[in-house]
Amino acid sequence: MTLTLKNVAWKDNGDVVCSQPCYLPPPVKPTPLPIVTGTANGVTFCAGDHQYFRLQVFPSASELFPVPMSNVSVRRKSDAQIACVANRLEGNSPAFIWRFNGHLIAAPAGHPMQALVRILVTRLGKFAPTQHFPLAGISNAKEFNFGVSYSYTVTTVTSTLSISSVDFHTSARVECWVRPDEIQEVWRRQTAFLHVSTIPAA
Structure with a gap:
């Protein structure tokens, strides 16, 4: 039957x-x-x-992401922000992973992927708002400064990747991975592109 x-x-x-x-x-x-x-x-x-x-029915991308992640264009030496908005399904708070040019730069605390983040990211302090990420293998630049912040509403959670003083090497493919259910290792992904123009910020 x-x-x-x-x-x-x-x-x-x-x-x-x-x-x-x-x-x-x-x-x-x-x-x-x-x-x-x-x-x-x-x-x-x-x-x-x-x-x-x-x-168990896992949400589609359209159910999980109420707002598509947008491409961002900024001038050199200015700050860039890319926001990833996810619905809070069944009242859960989704988990986020950030990837920069295919490299993992941020993962939930306590998640096994956090070990891979530590290989690439050197934290400035326990509560430091920014982190240094060595770009070996990505470009000739030594590092760039970034931070991840979160904001909450009753129905959504927004994770924002902020990069300080962007330069040419900061142009990248940026991925936001979201896990809607903390019990299941099922992730949905959004992709956006950060483009840094040749004209410095005023």
Whole structure:
């Protein structure tokens, strides 16, 4: 028997139970009755004839991201900010990962990916607002200063990547990865491009 659910949405998460009816033998047969665990709607079910499943529906990108992440163009030596907005599904606070030119630069505290961040990022202090990221293998520049901040509403969480005093080497492909459910390692991604113009900021 197959249960088919059509047009499911992320709010359709829940438990599914498959139960096989236990029909009592005809009274003319002297066989013992099976052990029963209970009844539902007048139908008796045998012990051990239940299978339990968990239906998990992960949000699509359009359900998770109410606002697409926008490309950013700035002049040299100015500051740049790229915002990534995610819906708070079922009241959860989503987790964020930031990648810069394919390199992981920010991950949730306590997440295994944080170990990879530490290989590249040297923190200035426990509560430092900015971090230094060595760009070895990305460009000839030694480092750039950046920070990640968060703001919350009842329905959304916004993670903002801020880069100070951008230069040519800071032009990059920027990725924001969001995990809507802290129990499941399922991530959705948005991509934007940071372009630094040749004209210095006034």
